Amino acid sequence: MRLLFASLALLTAAPAFGQDAGQTQFVTTCSACHQVTGQGIKGAFPALAGDPFVQGDADAVITTVLNGRGGMPSWKADLTDDQIAAAISYVRAAWGNTAPPVTAAQVAVVRARSAQPVVRSMQAH
Amino acid sequence: MAVSRRTFIEQLAVVGGLSLAVAGMEALGFGFASAQAAPPPLTGKGKGVRVVILGAGLAGMTAAYELTKAGYDCQVIEARSFAGGRCQTARKGFSHTDLIGHTQVCDFDEGLYINHGPWRIPYNHRSTLHYTKLFGVALEPFVNDNDAAYVYFQNGGGPLAGKRLRKGQLAADMRGYAAELMAKAAGKGGLDLPLSPADRDRFIGYLVSQGRLSPKSLAYGPTEGRGFDVYHGAGLDPGPGKLSAPFALADILSSDTWRALEPLGDHEQQLTMLQPVGGMDHLAKGFERHVGKLIRYDTEVQKLTQGAAGVEVFFTDKAGKSGSIQADYCICTIPLSVLQGLDVAVSAPFKAAMAGPAYAPVNKIGLQMKRRFWEEDHAIYGGHIATDIPGIDTISLPSTGWQGQKGVLLGYYAFGADAARISAKSPADRAAFAVAAGQKIFPEYAESFESAFSVSWHLTRYSQGGWAEWSDDARASAYPVLCEPDGRLYLAGEHLSYLGGWQAGAIESAWQQIAKLHARVNAA
16 A cells, blocks of 8 residues: 555656656656557558658647547547647657747647537446 | 625526526426337348457447347357456456556455456446346446535645535435525515516525425525434434534535535436446346357457458467468457547548547546445445545445445546556555545545455557547547448447447447448348
């Protein structure tokens, strides 16, 4: 029991992933599938490292994060424009990727023209 | 009262209470059953027509069962070593390896289990209940609401934040305050009700009884219905006991706990629901008893081709050996999250539509407790603890095995970003997270914890998501495309229904597609 509390306290106290908000956002939200290395899981979750799509048209990347696509969930209801911009900017510059960052304002524009998320109930099924 | 009537009414409208009353109970006009209550009658010819079915989940097995009965020659290809798809139950020995490579083997005591997939059946899902009855799957009540269960919100403000509250007390207070405001306003003619004076008095009478108000003052206050601080009982001590005092309205509102009072009168969510005795997978096993001999297990679909004469499905078995099956038609129930990555010969619009929905990240964890402290110490028999602890959302207490020694509770049921965040942890760290969170609500939690079994559906091979989520755009553009066959390929599953994530969606989608297929065969 003591151990459990200790490990939780460590997790919340130490920002283990440095000060970079984008990296922290990526690790928190995206890394379960795309992995901290950006390599994804072959056959299931695409690699983001070296991927032309994530380094391409910013609006398309923002749209994908907002609405989801195939196995990827929609993050519209869960993340703010700032959080989405930070995560995408990180992905576009990490692991040797070389695309320019995106701004929260860009995210807001794309969000405004996409459908509103359904308000999620506390229990779904 | 610090809250103005207008603010209060606006907040209530969010919960649904006032809008319900003022809108003349329109919301009660929900239909009472899923659209299809019985399988389509497949009369006519079907004999000898070969159908290859991809996936032995509920949709695939429904199709196999009904088509076989009609004389079709069905084969089912299933990637897993067992049937059921997402209809799974973890009990001792159940093994799960996720896409990251974490392997867990369930170590619950004999007789204990967690339904880490579907877990409750609404009375109006007559399609699901058609098969539980047909296959003799014993059902028992599922407690979907419990006034004794706690509400624990830590992120709101005021004196109730971070306190565990009994849901029934919160509900009594909110109902009482709302009824008081409406009754007083109605009494003064302030609600502009389109009612005769006699009906207005009846309406006030209803509010008095709903809110347990004083019939004279129309005020809400301590009532037996809300409960006691000292329980009433025998003799003089405790004698009449001592009624509990309501929480202040402003405190409830600022704590956000009122959000936990969302009405369960949802079409799919009722106060009491149903569950198979011993685990949801008994439904899958019921199907399997009838169609199991048609299923080729441990066989992964790699590719599908089709032409004017039929379809061919290429697969790899457990030993890595490749093979193929030819058939006249294919019913594919593979989730679109997975199907997208396979080599499937379909038209370009169909292929594009397959990327239409997103799939929900969903986490569940079963925690075995050596003592049923929630019953023994807190008098909570089933139901859900609602919380705003991120990544937890709901702690659910078992609806079965009451007053036994040990029990398995659901330690979290989380979706979206919170689910993704927690799923990045190792199984041991997920359990530690769940136990630490539960400890905030129950002091006996950590000391009672014995073992855990967690599943993240988005990280589950062959599922890659809890259920399909359709945006309005995708529902309008992609969904209708996928509901129609592409050549000789028919898709079926919860993702092709408006009952997404429910077993009834899978079953009714299969019913609809086999009816279309059968009509085509008979028109030929």
